[in-house]
Amino acid sequence: MEFLDLPPMLSASGRVRLPGSKSISNRTLLLAALAEGATEIRDLLASDDVERMLDALRALGVVWTREGDSDNYCVRGVGGPFPVKVADLFLGNAGTAFRPLTAALALSGGEYRLSGVPRMHERPIGDLIDSLRQIGADVRYMGNDGFPPLHIFPADIRPGGVVRVRGDVSSQFLTALLMALPLSGVETTIEVVGELISKPYIAITLDLMAQFGVDVRRENWERFTVPGGVRYRSPGVVFVEGDASSASYFIAAGAIGGGPVRVEGVGRNSIQGDVRFAEAIAALGARIDMGDNWIEARGPESGRLKAFDLDLNHIPDAAMTLAVAALFADGPCRLRNIASWRVKETDRIAAMAIELRKVGATIEEGADYLCVTPPDKLVPAAIDTYDDHRMAMCFSLVSLGGCRMRINEPKCVNKTFPTYFERFAEIARPVPVVAIDGPSASGKGTVAARVAEALGYHYLDSGSLYRLVALAAMRAGIALDDERALATLAAALPAHFEAERVFLEGEDVSDAIRTEEASVGASKVAVMPAVRAALLDRQRDYRRAPGLVAEGRDMGSVVFPDAGTKVFLTAGVEARARRRYKQLMEKGMAANMESLLKDLQDRDARDAARAVAPLQKLPDAALLDTTELGVEQAVGFVLGRVRS
Ligand SMILES: Nc1ncnc2c1ncn2[C@@H]1O[C@H](COP(=O)(O)OP(=O)(O)OP(=O)(O)O)[C@@H](O)[C@H]1O
Numbered sequence: 202m203e204f205l206d207l208p209p210m211l212s213a214s215g216r217v218r219l220p221g222s223k224s225i226s227n228r229t230l231l232l233a234a235l236a237e238g239a240t241e242i243r244d245l246l247a248s249d250d251v252e253r254m255l256d257a258l259r260a261l262g263v264v265w266t267r268e269g270d271s272d273n274y275c276v277r278g279v280g281g282p283f284p285v286k287v288a289d290l291f292l293g294n295a296g297t298a299f300r301p302l303t304a305a306l307a308l309s310g311g312e313y314r315l316s317g318v319p320r321m322h323e324r325p326i327g328d329l330i331d332s333l334r335q336i337g338a339d340v341r342y343m344g345n346d347g348f349p350p351l352h353i354f355p356a357d358i359r360p361g362g363v364v365r366v367r368g369d370v371s372s373q374f375l376t377a378l379l380m381a382l383p384l385s386g387v388e389t390t391i392e393v394v395g396e397l398i399s400k401p402y403i404a405i406t407l408d409l410m411a412q413f414g415v416d417v418r419r420e421n422w423e424r425f426t427v428p429g430g431v432r433y434r435s436p437g438v439v440f441v442e443g444d445a446s447s448a449s450y451f452i453a454a455g456a457i458g459g460g461p462v463r464v465e466g467v468g469r470n471s472i473q474g475d476v477r478f479a480e481a482i483a484a485l486g487a488r489i490d491m492g493d494n495w496i497e498a499r500g501p502e503s504g505r506l507k508a509f510d511l512d513l514n515h516i517p518d519a520a521m522t523l524a525v526a527a528l529f530a531d532g533p534c535r536l537r538n539i540a541s542w543r544v545k546e547t548d549r550i551a552a553m554a555i556e557l558r559k560v561g562a563t564i565e566e567g568a569d570y571l572c573v574t575p576p577d578k579l580v581p582a583a584i585d586t587y588d589d590h591r592m593a594m595c596f597s598l599v600s601l602g603g604c605r606m607r608i609n610e611p612k613c614v615n616k617t618f619p620t621y622f623e624r625f626a627e628i629a630r631p632v633p634v635v636a637i638d639g640p641s642a643s644g645k646g647t648v649a650a651r652v653a654e655a656l657g658y659h660y661l662d663s664g665s666l667y668r669l670v671a672l673a674a675m676r677a678g679i680a681l682d683d684e685r686a687l688a689t690l691a692a693a694l695p696a697h698f699e700a701e702r703v704f705l706e707g708e709d710v711s712d713a714i715r716t717e718e719a720s721v722g723a724s725k726v727a728v729m730p731a732v733r734a735a736l737l738d739r740q741r742d743y744r745r746a747p748g749l750v751a752e753g754r755d756m757g758s759v760v761f762p763d764a765g766t767k768v769f770l771t772a773g774v775e776a777r778a779r780r781r782y783k784q785l786m787e788k789g790m791a792a793n794m795e796s797l798l799k800d801l802q803d804r805d806a807r808d809a810a811r812a813v814a815p816l817q818k819l820p821d822a823a824l825l826d827t828t829e830l831g832v833e834q835a836v837g838f839v840l841g842r843v844r845s
């Protein structure tokens with residue numbers, strides 16, 4: 202399985218230029234395709250869902266071109282129904298392509314097959330088909346009744362009068378009918394059955410249809426009359442706004458991570474309903490500023506978001522971001538009227554509940570609501586994403602709580618925002634790590650502890666963990682080559698640290714882990730991949746605000762590969778043996794120069810030669826040879842690297 206590890210973040214600030222809106226991109230493409238004349242589309246979203254629409258249009262005989270590698274396209278409209286009369290279309294999991302194309306093709310007088318990924322075949326479409334059948338369309342189910350895949354046949358379309366469509370499952374059914382009906386040329390009224398959900402998405406549809414010359418008469422959100430004798434006409438150029446749903450992650454990042462975070466591409470003039478996410482998070486205490494084409498978010502004055510109880514029917518997609526923002530609220534939060542989540546890319550209510558529990562939240566889940574009680578402390582977790590781009594993007598925000606996160610299958614963001622994690626990395630500031638690696642007795646521990654003190658950071662002596670495993674194994678009679686038993690021991694090591702002392706099962710073993718026997722034992726158990734894996738998360742958990750200085754052999758290469766400062770600290774082996782001898786003497790421990798020298802050479806060789814996480818100077822690490830340097834000079838060097 203592919204995954205992406207996000208480090209714990211300290212804060213978020215910066216600017217993000219948003220990718221184009223998915224809803225506007227796919228609607229504009231379809232309208233441009235059906236229109237008379239050519240349409241220049243600027244800033245089209247580059248994503249999987251839009252590619253599915255572009256592929257489908259090409260297969261249906263629509264000519265479109267892209268300006269080089271840009272996001273600007275030109276679509277030559279066909280001025281009516283699609284010219285290609287037989288086609289087999291694969292539409293992935295793109296609801297914004299599947300539903301509107303179904304309606305437009307049902308009125309195009311051809312034979313078409315429409316299919317998608319397995320999840321698309323679980324997403325209901327029966328209400329739309331029922332409506333299309335009311336005007337004579339011949340659409341048949343190829344699998345389960347009410348669900349894709351579909352087979353459309355030429356039919357005698359009888360438009361006019363009133364068509365009824367359900368509005369309480371997906372607003373895309375109404376959008377699909379609205380966009381297709383002008384193809385019939387006859388005035389037709391659509392009556393919505395049930396309370397229409399996601400009204401702002403219908404507003405986008407009506408706005409874009411108007412730009413293409415078709416003005417729909419709307420009576421409340423219940424009746425929509427599409428005029429007769431009208432055809433779509435290209436407005437010439439259409440600018441696609443930035444995606445307001447995608448903006449929600451960055452607005453939330455500013456609110457959770459302090460900010461200011463500014464998104465560019467949507468603002469108070471937006472036609473997208475999800476800009477109202479800004480209002481929702483402002484109600485939680487976030488400080489929001491808005492311009493015509495930008496929104497800026499900062500954290501609440503009080504430092505913590507307020508608990509909420511909100512009806513989020515109008516912003517179902519951006520509401521997912523609020524479910525994760527709830528982790529940062531000062532009390533239990535309730536997200537209401539979100540039943541449509543159940544029929545999206547995945548059952549989002551169920552998926553959210555499972556994943557929020559993983560990070561420590563207490564969740565109550567209902568048919569159309571979710572209650573999130575934030576945990577006292579967030580728990581690092583591996584988040585499953587259910588092939589749902591929004592799950593991946595939402596959960597990246599948990600890292601802003603100073604909690605490392607693993608996002609499984611992160612490429613699902615390609616559906617709407619292929620560069621999401623790059624943009625997120627530009628605004629999120631990880632808890633800084635200074636990684637100091639080097640051979641035994643080179644002075645890493647001494648230097649790292651002083652650097653940590655100077656910076657006010659936490660300190661990790663990773664070698665002590667391997668020493669503890671060796672000591673615990675020797676005490677328990679576990680052979681130092683029994684990898685499985687050693688890994689089990691390492692995974693549940695009953696050890697803790699207090700100031701500079703180390704405890705094993707409550708006993709102070711600070712000196713016991715420093716004996717030569719424990720040193721040799723440590724270097725033997727450290728060769729084993731399973732032991733190293735068992736200690737990995739434990740080491741990563743030391744990364745806490747305001748920062749960490751970590752020393753060992755693989756701090757910069759494996760444990761904290763993204764460390765901002767990496768130093769390879771070394772010294773000649775004789776100098777190191779002399780230092781170690783002096784150190785042991787000062788502690789009143791027995792030592793012999795000759796055996797110390799041999800022991801260091803053996804350990805260095807074992808550490809450097811092992812297959813997993815070998816001791817090495819990384820290309821991005823600064824080399825510091827302290828053979829001729831004092832401790833203060835070495836500390837000064839590292840601090841200089843951190844501050845430069
Ligand atoms: N630059 C230096 N010059 C002289 N002595 C030093 C220097 N750096 C460290 N020392 C001394 O060397 C001894 C060994 O240092 P330290 O324990 O920090 O090394 P280490 O690399 O952490 O060793 P290990 O990997 O075995 O834990 C200590 O007594 C320390 O004070």
Ligand SMILES: Nc1ccn([C@@H]2O[C@H](COP(=O)(O)O)[C@@H](O)[C@H]2O)c(=O)n1
Nearest residue numbers: 663664665667723724727753754755804
């Ligand atoms: N990141 C690390 C740290 C240590 N080891 C192994 O543990 C032994 C003891 O470490 P000290 O730093 O306390 O000397 C060392 O010899 C290494 O074999 C490691 O593998 N990775």
